[in-house]
Amino acid sequence: MFTKISARYVLGSDGDQHALIEGGEVVFEGDSIVFMGRDYRGPVDVAHDYGQSLVMPGLIDLDALADIDHLILDSRPTPDVAGGHLWSEDYFANRRRDVFTRAERATVREFALAQLTLHGITTYMPIASEIHSSWAESFDELADMTETSRRIGLRGYLGPAYRSGVHAATADARREVLFDEAEGLAGLRDAEKFLDYAAGLADPLVTGVLLPCRIETLSEHLMRETARIARERDAIVRLHCLQSPLEDGLLDQSAGRGVLELLESTGLFGTRLLIPHGVVVNGKDPRTLAPGGALNLLSRHNVSIVHCPLTSFRYQKQLVSFDRFRAAGVNICLGTDSFPPDLVRGMDVGMHLARLVEERPDAGRLADLFDAATLGGARALGRADLGRLAPGMQADITVVSLGHFGDGVVEDPLRTLVLNGTARQVTDTFVAGRPVVVAGTLPGVDLGALRAEGQLLFDRMRGAYSERDFRRRQPDQLFPPVYQRATIASPAVFR
DSSP states (O other): EEEEEEEEEEEEEEESEEEEEEEEEEEEEETTEEEESSOSSOSSEEEEEEOOOEEEEEEEEEEHHHHHHHHHHHOOOHHHHHHHGGGGIIIIIIOOOOOHHHHHHHHHHHHHHHHHHHHEEEEEEEEOOOOOOSSSSSHHHHHHHHHHHHHHHHEEOOOEEEEEEEEEEETTTTTTEEOOOEEEEEEHHHHHHHHHHHHHHHHHTTEOBBBEGGGGGSSSHHHHHHHHHHHHTOOOOOBHHHHHTTTHHEEEHHHHSSSHHHHHHHSGGEEEEEEEEEEEBTTTTTTGGGGTTTTHHHHHHTEEEEOOOOOOOTTTOOTTTHHHHHHTTEEEEEOOOSSSSHHHHHHHHHHHHHHHHHHHHHSOOHHHHHHIIIEEEEEETTTTTSSSTTTTOOOOOEEEESSGGGGGOOOSSHHHHHHHGGGGGGEEEETEEEEHHHTTTTOOOOHHHHHHHHHHHHHHHHHHHHHHSOOOOOOHHHHHSSOOOOSSSOTTTTO
């Protein structure tokens, strides 16, 4: 079946880079694009004209929120409560448990995937907090998520997160990583089992990957085994590191080496490695480009950095700098990491952070940020058929409305979207030619019921922090409200 979509603006491809076509058309048959341009004369079975909209490649999110959010809880702790956001030593040793049942966890995943989808993301690699699990993620949990992803119609690069250690607060409020190697090895077995499961599905929208947690929560043995399995199976590895000054100190205690040395010695640099964040690397320091320097190593080993500008900004961090990493030959892709899963807002913040770092108004070009959200993601995944609208590419397409009065006037459609709008203006998406978001809805998903259930589960997740806190404080003490909730007011207050 031939489907033709048209709009006032189409962001197609001239073969090498994205190119804007006014009054453009995209035609696909099955899962592949067969035409991109104007004045298509071939067969058409279904046609959609989206009017005052921008048709663009589907967005690729490689650190994609797969939770009901944590940033609104843990991105603003004062020193006196920060330790209460971690596990206590006693909780680690004696009381750890799953806050959610398997079915409830599946609901959390559906809530998150619905959010990603409605924000225009067509390809994703998930990230979720493990703090409310008894350890990390299980095979069953990811199998359930996979079925939800397939039902919705997203393109997922999936695997259970695993670790051999967890950040914990000691009785005197110090942060340590406490290890349980048996849990780490069990998690790795689940991860390898999932690779087999994903391959057995033979579904082009499901690819198994290895998703170890933060590097300082992995034993050296777990890193080596991850690298071995990745090489044997040609599997992508995503490993959170180069994101905190704490890493090297903690790793020096557990392994006697820092991040870059361990990536080299364990063989992880020899894998198809994605690293979210990278914010501890100072690309303005010429030493990072010298042999053995951070940018030199990342480029030489073909590492992709998953830049999450909005989340980094909210945690008082920034990539130093987007332009320096690109100039060094490091592939950059984008991630959302937390709520909102909005890569449009992420691109906006990414541009402005780059300008602040470089102190130049022409730093952080929007074209480069958009390339990271599309072409950079495709390169990280080894998918030459993703990230562009051109004949032969997969029909992964996002449609964004520019027709609301609140959008303002349109100068350049992409610049107008990023500076004036958000990804909530997405009206329609297609993944491998299948309609996924239709007129701003997710067919088959009761969003009202899902939102209500998500709120209940979030409230339970928030409440469970008290049992992990080494001082057993109440949620409103660990997460103080912006303003204290009022008691019954006297008439004089509201006269």
